[in-house]
Amino acid sequence: MASVVSGATGSAAGPQDAKSSASSSNRRSLADVRAQQRLQSRPQLYVNGEVECGGICATNMSQLYCAFRFRFIRANWFMLNGEERGETFVSDGHNGMCVWNHPFDAHFAALALEGWPRMELVVRGKDGDGRNQVAGYGQVLVPTKPGCHELIVQCWRPLSQDKLRQKLLGEVPELLDEEIDYIAQPNKSKPGIRAEDSVEVLVRFNVSLQEFRQNNLHVV
Numbered sequence: 197m198a199s200v201v202s203g204a205t206g207s208a209a210g211p212q213d214a215k216s217s218a219s220s221s222n223r224r225s226l227a228d229v230r231a232q233q234r235l236q237s238r239p240q241l242y243v244n245g246e247v248e249c250g251g252i253c254a255t256n257m258s259q260l261y262c263a264f265r266f267r268f269i270r271a272n273w274f275m276l277n278g279e280e281r282g283e284t285f286v287s288d289g290h291n292g293m294c295v296w297n298h299p300f301d302a303h304f305a306a307l308a309l310e311g312w313p314r315m316e317l318v319v320r321g322k323d324g325d326g327r328n329q330v331a332g333y334g335q336v337l338v339p340t341k342p343g344c345h346e347l348i349v350q351c352w353r354p355l356s357q358d359k360l361r362q363k364l365l366g367e368v369p370e371l372l373d374e375e376i377d378y379i380a381q382p383n384k385s386k387p388g389i390r391a392e393d394s395v396e397v398l399v400r401f402n403v404s405l406q407e408f409r410q411n412n413l414h415v416v
Contacts, residue, residue: 235274235305236305238306238411239309239405240303240305240306240407241304241305241313241338241405242403242404242405242406243303243304243401243402243404244300244301244401245299245400245401245402246300247262247282247296247297247298247317248295248399248400249287249293249295250294250397250398251395252289252293252294254394254396255331255394256323256324257329258289258323259287259288259294260286260294260320260331261284261287261319261321262283262296262317262318262397263283264281264282265281265282265315266280266281266314266315267313267335268312271307271311272310272311273304273311274305274307275302275303276303276304276305277303278300278303279301280302282298282300285298286321286322294321306413312337314335314336314337315335315399316333317332317334317351317397318330318333319331319397330353331351331394332353333351333353333371334352334395334397336349338403339403342403342405343403344402344403345400345403346400347399348396348399349399351394351396352391353392353394354368354371355392
């Protein structure tokens with residue numbers, strides 16, 4: 197004969213349960229504070245700046261916008277403050293440029309220098325027929341020297357296997373999975389993908405370093 201378990205009726209948590217929950221929460225908070233304190237003694241990378249503008253001459257597009265994100269080895273780097281991802285507004289082209297002046301700000305702590313943060317870009321826009329298409333993929337290493345740096349990121353985009361179709365229909369192929377490492381690979385050297393140079397994006401970085409000498413680390 198099968199055993200039957202009667203349904204339990206709900207009951208309010210007693211004082212002991214409340215004390216246990218509060219104690220557990222306090223332990224987690226204390227652990228978080230200690231972890232934060234340990235990271236504060238590690239090398240610190242502060243970076244802010246702007247994704248300033250992109251050229252449209254190589255894209256045949258009238259409007260562009262740019263999505264960006266920081267990529268880093270999470271076992272070695274921790275983002276303490278800031279946004280890991282961002283996206284500009286859609287800018288109309290003028291004199292061959294789309295201007296965004298979109299700010300970014302991030303604060304990292306490092307356990308090891310391997311996997312130094314880089315910024316990856318995906319530029320999209322509208323062509324003359326109003327279709328949203330990819331204009332280019334790009335990446336740039338966050339500068340390792342303190343100071344102000346203005347860098348031009350040469351983006352790339354895939355080439356269609358059917359050049360006639362691409363020319364007649366204006367279809368631009370794009371990556372199905374932007375999480376893969378193709379974006380970080382050098383232009384035109386991606387296994388299985390034919391690529392061409394496309395839009396150039398100007399990015400301004402302001403970099404500050406802290407606690408590197410104290411941890412016997414030197415960057416070049």
